Amino acid sequence: MTIxxxxxxxxxxxxxxxxxxxxxxxxxxxxxxxxxxxxxxxxAVEALRADGFVVDxxxxxxxGRGRPPTYLDIPGTTGHxxxxxxxxxxxxxxxxxxxGREIEHVIVPTAGLDNIGEAAEWLAGLIAxxxxxxEGPLRQIVVAVPGRVRDGAEIFGPAESMKxxxxxxxxxxxxxxxxVPVLLDGDANASLLDILTDDVTVRDAALFxxxxxxxxxxxxxxxxxxxxxxxxxxxxxxxxxxxxxxxxGLMSTRGLLRFCRDRGLDLEHxxxxxxxxxxxxxxxxxxxxxxxxxxxxxxxxxxxxxPDSVYFVGRLRPLVDxxxxxxxxxxxxxxxxxxxxTVATQVLGLSTARGAVYACLTIxxxxxxxxxxxARRQGQHTEQPSPAx
Numbered sequence: 404m405t406i407x408x409x410x411x412x413x414x415x416x417x418x419x420x421x422x423x424x425x426x427x428x429x430x431x432x433x434x435x436x437x438x439x440x441x442x443x444x445x446x447a448v449e450a451l452r453a454d455g456f457v458v459d460x461x462x463x464x465x466x467g468r469g470r471p472p473t474y475l476d477i478p479g480t481t482g483h484x485x486x487x488x489x490x491x492x493x494x495x496x497x498x499x500x501x502x503g504r505e506i507e508h509v510i511v512p513t514a515g516l517d518n519i520g521e522a523a524e525w526l527a528g529l530i531a532x533x534x535x536x537x538e539g540p541l542r543q544i545v546v547a548v549p550g551r552v553r554d555g556a557e558i559f560g561p562a563e564s565m566k567x568x569x570x571x572x573x574x575x576x577x578x579x580x581x582x583v584p585v586l587l588d589g590d591a592n593a594s595l596l597d598i599l600t601d602d603v604t605v606r607d608a609a610l611f612x613x614x615x616x617x618x619x620x621x622x623x624x625x626x627x628x629x630x631x632x633x634x635x636x637x638x639x640x641x642x643x644x645x646x647x648x649x650x651x652g653l654m655s656t657r658g659l660l661r662f663c664r665d666r667g668l669d670l671e672h673x674x675x676x677x678x679x680x681x682x683x684x685x686x687x688x689x690x691x692x693x694x695x696x697x698x699x700x701x702x703x704x705x706x707x708x709x710p711d712s713v714y715f716v717g718r719l720r721p722l723v724d725x726x727x728x729x730x731x732x733x734x735x736x737x738x739x740x741x742x743x744x745t746v747a748t749q750v751l752g753l754s755t756a757r758g759a760v761y762a763c764l765t766i767x768x769x770x771x772x773x774x775x776x777x778a779r780r781q782g783q784h785t786e787q788p789s790p791a792x
Contacts, residue, residue: 408776411446414439416775418447419456423768426502427460427474448475456481456771477502479538484767485530486759487546488590488752489513491562491615492718494526495752497760498533501542501767507533510752518567523576530581542767542792544577544585545759547593549615551636555586559633562615563657586762589636591620592627593758594716598747599625600761607711609704609742611638614717617654617700621708641703643696653696656718663689677721694726698733705738712743716754720746767792 408416414437421436422428428436434444451457460476481501488495494513498506509532516522526546534541548568550561556574577585591612599605599622606625612618617639621628630636639651652658656673663670666685670676676689701713715723724746734741749755774792 412776412778414443415447415450416772418444419451419772419775420768422451422457422475422477423502423771427476429472429474431472433475451775454775456775481771482539482542482767483534483537484543484545484760484763485533485541486593486756486761486763487526487529487544488593488755488759489522489526489546489548490590490752490755491549491564493752494529495756496526496529496533497753497756498530498537499760499764500537500539501764501771503760503764506537507535508753508756509533510750516565516567519572519576522568522573523580526577527580541581541583542770543763544581544583545593545762545766546573546577546585546587547590547755547759548573548587549590549612549618551618551633552587552589552592553630553633555588557633558587560616560637560639564615584766586766588759588762589618589620590614590755591618591636591716592629593755593762594747594749595620595622595714595758596627596761597749597754597758598714599627600758605712607709608714609701609708609710609712610714610716610747611654611697611700612717613654613656613715613719613723615656617651617658619704621704621710623708638700638703641699643692644699645692645695648692648696650696650700653692654700654719659689659693659719662692673718674721677725690722690726693722694729694733697723697726697730698737701730701734701742701744702737705734705742710742712745714745714747716747716749718751720749 417437421433430444434441448457457475458478459473479500483498483500483506485498490513492513495510497508514525548558548561551559557571558569561568574585574587591610594612595610608622610620619636619638639649641650643650643653653662660670660673666688668681668685704710727744731744770792
């Protein structure tokens with residue numbers, strides 16, 4: 404016999420949602436944010452405490468007269484999540500509790516990897532390292548990669564040095580090794596999610612990740628856009644407006660380094676283009692081509708998506724910063740309205756991992772909420788163990 408959740412179950416889930424989003428907080432604040440009565444909130448809190456999902460944590464030292472209120476919090480034993488930024492050169496791993504508070508992070512050079520087995524073992528080691536201080540079980544992993552991802556599992560068009568991860572074998576290998584749900588996503592999506600979480604006022608935006616490859620992300624009404632086919636986001640194949648070069652050929656580190664060498668600048672690393680002095684003529688030609696490519700890319704995003712803001716992240720950010728005044732000028736001459744163009748401030752390896760963690764938290768928190776509602780369907784009572792999720 405199926406037993407549907409009651410109003411009391413939904414109140415309990417609503418209280419849990421607020422505690423997950425706002426903890427630590429007092430009961431009075433919880434009443435204010437949920438709009439529920441004091442008695443309803445008290446019942447929900449006691450039920451969540453019995454499940455092990457809520458605990459008392461300290462008292463309000465600045466409270467007025469009477470007994471100081473205690474703060475409600477999510478205990479570390481409820482679990483944790485890990486976000487990974489798996490880059491061609493740098494990899495970052497970040498573990499947080501289910502409230503999003505950091506447990507541990509690490510940023511390391513990406514190991515020389517040749518196959519899926521090596522990659523899965525290496526990533527599993529990083530995940531184990533950042534998870535070691537955690538009190539509760541690992542609930543969710545999201546790995547952001549330099550490429551496009553479909554359905555959270557299948558990778559398309561990764562960076563050249565990471566071609567071996569193409570397909571869905573990496574996701575399966577990690578789940579087999581760790582026994583934890585694993586979701587893959589593009590690094591551009593994770594970077595944009597990091598920005599959206601920090602700034603709730605951003606509604607419609609586009610983001611270009613100008614690094615080992617050119618990767619693209621967009622959001623509508625503050626929600627990341629996910630296409631139905633692998634073609635979505637593959638903006639790098641479009642013509643740049645410079646000879647026969649594609650956008651990826653001028654807006655990725657590998658492509659731009661080749662272009663520089665073809666124009667007589669024998670650079671060892673792409674960073675040498677802005678960190679070392681060079682002959683003015685070839686450098687000016689390269690900056691002109693790079694500027695044209697950015698104008699083309701932003702114009703394509705504007706006419707198809709109409710974003711209010713366009714962000715740039717990745718290793719080529721210093722070069723974008725240098726040409727942005729000229730880009731704004733040219734866009735102003737060709738477009739009726741120019742979106743806000745921003746070179747986003749990031750910590751290499753960590754910012755994208757943080758975006759991956761935010762994706763983890765959404766999944767894990769929804770799963771926890773569903774477990775609270777499904778407990779009655781499964782015939783669970785308060786004297787039984789807390790709902791699994």
